[in-house]
Amino acid sequence: MSDTPVLRVRDVRKRFGDHVALDGVSLDVHEGEVVTVIGPSGSGKSTLARCVHQLESIDGGAMYLDGELLGYEFHRGHLRPLPDRRVAAQRGRMGMVFQQFNLFAHWSVLRNVIEAQVLVHGRRPEEARREALRLLERVGLADKADAHPRMLSGGQQQRVAIARALATNPRIMLFDEPTSALDPELVDEVLSVVLDLARGGMTMIIVTHEMSFAREVADRCVFMEKGQIVETGTPEEIFDNPASPRLRAFLSRYSGRPAQLSGEHLLEEEITP
Amino acid sequence: MSVAPPTMAPQAGAPQAVDVAAARPRIRPLRWAAGAVLLVLVAQFAWFLVTNPRFEWPVAGRYLFDPNVLRGLGMTLVLTVIVMLLGSVLGVLLAAGRLSGFRPVAWACGVYVTVFRSIPPLVQLIFWFNLGYLLPRIPLGIPFGPTFVSWPTNSVISSLTAAVIGLTLHETAYMAEIVRAGILAVDGGQRDAARAMGFTARQSFVKVVLPQAMRVIVPPAGSEFISLLKGTSLVSVIAMADLLYSVQVIYNRTYEIVPLLIVACAWYLVVVISLSMGQRRLERHFGKGQR
Numbered sequence: 001m002s003d004t005p006v007l008r009v010r011d012v013r014k015r016f017g018d019h020v021a022l023d024g025v026s027l028d029v030h031e032g033e034v035v036t037v038i039g040p041s042g043s044g045k046s047t048l049a050r051c052v053h054q055l056e057s058i059d060g061g062a063m064y065l066d067g068e069l070l071g072y073e074f075h076r077g078h079l080r081p082l083p084d085r086r087v088a089a090q091r092g093r094m095g096m097v098f099q100q101f102n103l104f105a106h107w108s109v110l111r112n113v114i115e116a117q118v119l120v121h122g123r124r125p126e127e128a129r130r131e132a133l134r135l136l137e138r139v140g141l142a143d144k145a146d147a148h149p150r151m152l153s154g155g156q157q158q159r160v161a162i163a164r165a166l167a168t169n170p171r172i173m174l175f176d177e178p179t180s181a182l183d184p185e186l187v188d189e190v191l192s193v194v195l196d197l198a199r200g201g202m203t204m205i206i207v208t209h210e211m212s213f214a215r216e217v218a219d220r221c222v223f224m225e226k227g228q229i230v231e232t233g234t235p236e237e238i239f240d241n242p243a244s245p246r247l248r249a250f251l252s253r254y255s256g257r258p259a260q261l262s263g264e265h266l267l268e269e270e271i272t273p
Numbered sequence: 274m275s276v277a278p279p280t281m282a283p284q285a286g287a288p289q290a291v292d293v294a295a296a297r298p299r300i301r302p303l304r305w306a307a308g309a310v311l312l313v314l315v316a317q318f319a320w321f322l323v324t325n326p327r328f329e330w331p332v333a334g335r336y337l338f339d340p341n342v343l344r345g346l347g348m349t350l351v352l353t354v355i356v357m358l359l360g361s362v363l364g365v366l367l368a369a370g371r372l373s374g375f376r377p378v379a380w381a382c383g384v385y386v387t388v389f390r391s392i393p394p395l396v397q398l399i400f401w402f403n404l405g406y407l408l409p410r411i412p413l414g415i416p417f418g419p420t421f422v423s424w425p426t427n428s429v430i431s432s433l434t435a436a437v438i439g440l441t442l443h444e445t446a447y448m449a450e451i452v453r454a455g456i457l458a459v460d461g462g463q464r465d466a467a468r469a470m471g472f473t474a475r476q477s478f479v480k481v482v483l484p485q486a487m488r489v490i491v492p493p494a495g496s497e498f499i500s501l502l503k504g505t506s507l508v509s510v511i512a513m514a515d516l517l518y519s520v521q522v523i524y525n526r527t528y529e530i531v532p533l534l535i536v537a538c539a540w541y542l543v544v545v546i547s548l549s550m551g552q553r554r555l556e557r558h559f560g561k562g563q564r
Contacts (some may be wrong), residue, residue: 053469088474089471092471098465098469103466104466106481106485119472168470
């Protein structure tokens, strides 16, 4: 294994109009590492995930996947944006799981998991189908292969979305608040799939509001606020010995909550100042 | 107990005695009145149709399958299908252009839609038919440079080409708006997911966005198809032998105006009803997986 991180984010800046969403974010993620990103709403966690996946363009800084510059290339000594086809290929090497699942509504579950393998990675349809069924088995939904996404519960849709993202053998998986849109009783089934991936050695960035999960699954935990990474460290450092007052203030709002794999506290958290 | 008024429902206080399944429907006098009025109107209209000799039903029946009428019907159908195909393809391109991130293209497509939605198709038909006055020869060559070949306009612009050009330009503008509305109705997360899977912009448009937009596009596009079919009757003013023009040719000779208009109406009705049925099947097809 080389020293090159799978993902390298260097001083990335992003603004939406007057709002600074990312204010110089740097982050390295190494092979097999699981990084969880926590922070209050509007801290830039989701924007970071979307920028890494090039769903949003960045205004400054640079990002590398396996040492390869993302979204740009050198041409006669100058940087210029890559053509759409090359950007698409780079995206195809990462997996993304969205808060709102975003399964393709006009396709069956199986086709959702098959299509990118065939279209983007040129696999033979029967091979893609076998792989899709294997992954659906892994997330416990092989019996739903022919169902349409609308017929599934939120938790089931999210598990299909994970299988879909895994189907193209991504180098890194990005989770953008994967359980925030779920009913509380459906959160655990999704988290257990993610936990299973982490134990399998998948490199991952997980943006989440699930504090106990963020602690349990992480090799390293990142706290963001106002578009900056305020603190980064092992789960123990972050949750037990927070150095910055901002992190302490953030965590104290979660204190006294039962430490379990459950999303019920989230609903209250939005209201409590 | 005997103090209870005798009009009170039996055992009104006993809950187990009531079962709404045994309820009888209410009598609604206004509905019966509306039904009666409707019946009278229909009967009156039918009586008018049957007893008025000037409809000349036998004449209409004789011309219904007249070869000239059928040829006109064929021309109407061919023209409708050509224009609809061209209009749909160009409309999709124009809609994609309007949503393009490249401003000049989006702007140009917007201007096109505004201009061609504003000009009545009848005006356009006459204009294109008379293009030869504005542009006597149609050149092919380098813009502002030398011309390689040119053709006399009046030999290129027949009534058919004028009709196809005029109606297509009109139809494209309307289809572009219908398609654009359909595209905008697709949840942005679908495009995000497609891009995230590594689809190129074109793959995500063709494979993910457009098929889902179809659910929203089909109903108004079906109406558009139907109004285009009827709109083709305008081409009779530039002497193109469509359905209306064919019956006009006949009644200008025989003066049997009403029965021949009935022949035309009957065919329009038949075609539109079959189109509506096709539209419903399409809607079911594209509606699957949704709701």
